[in-house]
Amino acid sequence: MKTEFSIRDLASEFGVTARTLRFYEQKGLLNPGRKGASRVYSLADRARLVLILRGKRVGFSLDEIREMLDLEAITTRDPSALSDTLERFNERIAALHSQREDIDAAIEELEAGRIWLEDRLANREPSEEIKHRARAFEALATARMNVWTGASPEPGSHETQS
Numbered sequence: 001m002k003t004e005f006s007i008r009d010l011a012s013e014f015g016v017t018a019r020t021l022r023f024y025e026q027k028g029l030l031n032p033g034r035k036g037a038s039r040v041y042s043l044a045d046r047a048r049l050v051l052i053l054r055g056k057r058v059g060f061s062l063d064e065i066r067e068m069l070d071l072e073a074i075t076t077r078d079p080s081a082l083s084d085t086l087e088r089f090n091e092r093i094a095a096l097h098s099q100r101e102d103i104d105a106a107i108e109e110l111e112a113g114r115i116w117l118e119d120r121l122a123n124r125e126p127s128e129e130i131k132h133r134a135r136a137f138e139a140l141a142t143a144r145m146n147v148w149t150g151a152s153p154e155p156g157s158h159e160t161q162s
Contacts, residue, residue: 003042003043004040004041004042005040005041005042005045005046006038006039006040006041007021007022007032007038007039007041009041010041010045010046010049014049014050014053016053021039021041021049024049024052024062025039027062027066028066029048029052029062029065029066029069030045030048030049030052031045032045048069051065051068051069052065052069055068058092058096059092059095059096060092064088064092067085068085109133109137112130112133112134112137113134113137115130116130116131116133116134
């Protein structure tokens with residue numbers, strides 16, 4: 001098993017640029033060794049990079065990620081600092097659960113839309129449930145577009161009806 005990695009190795013493996021890895025080093029997230037002018041990353045650096053990228057995917061800032069990665073500092077802090085860190089973890093977990101619910105709902109609506117389109121392409125009349133969901137999706141999309149564009153609801157739309 002490989003125990004040392006070049007900047008090119010890690011950039012290629014994780015689909016990031018060498019510039020990204022140097023930026024993470026500048027921010028104190030990675031600390032590669034040196035062989036002459038070349039950076040040499042250890043297994044620990046590689047593991048940290050996995051956690052950095054995962055943290056970024058779920059919405060943590062680089063400062064939050066650095067704090068989480070600095071396990072020694074976390075374990076030696078006073079209890080109030082640990083409580084603050086725990087609170088940030090709990091807030092992020094709650095936000096991710098909310099995002100998951102939104103994503104699940106969006107997938108469900110897109111699948112209903114796909115079924116409707118497939119039925120239309122096959123010249124079949126969609127079920128009443130699919131028609132209802134399509135109308136609900138259209139009303140929701142129109143309402144969101146109106147909010148984003150500042151447009152008024154169209155007469156006869158669901159928003160103007162009680």
